[in-house]
Amino acid sequence: MMNQRQILLGLVLTFTAVGLALAQDKFPNKPVTVVVPQAAGGANDAIARVIAQKLSEQMGQPFVIDNRTGAGGNVGTTAVARAKADGYTLMVTADSAMVINLSLYQSTGFDPIKDFDPVGTVATAGYVLVANPSFPAKNTTELIALAKQQPGKINIGSAGNGTLNHLIGEMLSKAAGIDMVHVPYKASSAAVTDLVAGQVQVSVQSLPSSIAFIRSGKVKVLGVINPKRLPALPDVPTIGETIKGFGTTPWYGMFVPAGTPKHIVTQLNAEIAKALESKDVLDRLAGVGCEPYKSTSEQFANLVRDDLSRWAKIVKTSGATID
Structure with missing residues (x-):
């Protein structure tokens, strides 16, 4: 029969194992990379840095900006599409790179619907x-x-x-x-x-x-x-x-590689919503001429699908193409 000391040791080992498992399951438990497919100094970069800093504060891990530019956003976007779907590679991008490029380029290197899971919108810009x-x-x-x-x-x-x-x-x-x-x-x-x-x-x-x-x-x-x-x-x-009917509202949002665990997508969406209620975030966005834009993952997915169709018509009418 096991003596008391052996029982206590067994309990300690069991609780330690459970604690390690919970620590590993906790998201995030290491730095998160936030890919921005546009250059530093633009609207998307400014918005991404505001939200990344706040998520770092809220979630207790660094959210590190990685500007990966090229081909109108296709280079960075393709890199995220091919990244491991574990929540540690995110993307904050503009509507232009995600929903317009498909109509402009012969090949973007990614499919905006199949290759990504929308997390949520973050902001609109003037x-x-x-x-x-x-x-x-x-x-x-x-x-x-x-x-x-x-x-x-x-x-x-x-x-x-x-x-x-x-x-x-x-x-x-x-x-x-x-x-x-x-x-x-x-x-x-x-x-x-x-x-x-x-x-x-x-x-x-x-x-x-x-x-x-x-x-x-x-x-x-x-x-x-x-x-x-x-x-x-x-x-x-x-x-x-001056020109009746003219106008558009550019949006910026967060995506993760397709197949990222649903609970991580849900958690990130909730953290974005929390961040967009913070006065310092609202003040920083207003300071660069942006406004908060909250949505559920499902609402964001619908927006992406609608805008793919809308911009395809605009691009066709404009005659713009890129080889």
């Missing part, structure tokens, strides 16, 4: 049409009039072929019946730099990419891309006030 301060037009109406007088003479900079600000510029040109010359850059920051220097006259930019230049007077705002006026720029009219 987008604006900005100009060099010396540009004659003061608003969208004057830009359209000037462009019609000088077809093919106004340069519009973007973060690159097929990027969201490129496509929004194409949408604007088509809706207004004007012809502007597209000048692609490798990142939003490069486009803004040349806009300030006067190398291009106008550009579509996210507020996170341009708000510092707007506040300092280095660029001026001609109109708001979003359907509603922005809290950060309440006196600036939307382009939709």
Whole structure:
């Protein structure tokens, strides 16, 4: 028969084993990589850093940003699609990379539906049409009039072929019946730099990419891309006030590789929702011209499917393609 000491030792070993198993099951129990498929300094990068810092505080492990750029977001997105589905590789990305690229590229390297599980939306960003301060037009109406007088003479900079600000510029040109010359850059920051220097006259930019230049007077705002006026720029009219029906609201959200355990997806969604109720997160998002955007995983999945269809039509109409 076992003596008391053996029984106690057995209980200690049993509880130790249970404790180790629970510790291993706890998520996260090591640093988490947050892939951002866009360059540092843009809207998605700014939003990802705000949410990653808060998740680190809430969940007790570092959430480390990894900017993996290239091919309009396809490089980083493909890397996440092929990552281990254990919750330790996440992606915070823009709608452009996830739902627009499929219609632009012959091959993206990933399937936005089959290769990912949506966790939840994080934020929306304000987008604006900005100009060099010396540009004659003061608003969208004057830009359209000037462009019609000088077809093919106004340069519009973007973060690159097929990027969201490129496509929004194409949408604007088509809706207004004007012809502007597209000048692609490798990142939003490069486009803004040349806009300030006067190398291009106008550009579509996210507020996170341009708000510092707007506040300092280095660029001026001609109109708001979003359907509603922005809290950060309440006196600036939307382009939709000039061109009826024009406008879009870019979103940013978190995804994990397909097959990630459901309880991890649910936990991350709940932690994002908690973070988006925090005053410091709300203040930081507002500071870069963004607003919180909460959703369930199911609502986000439906949004992705709807936007894949919507943007496919917009891309086809614009005629934009990338080899």
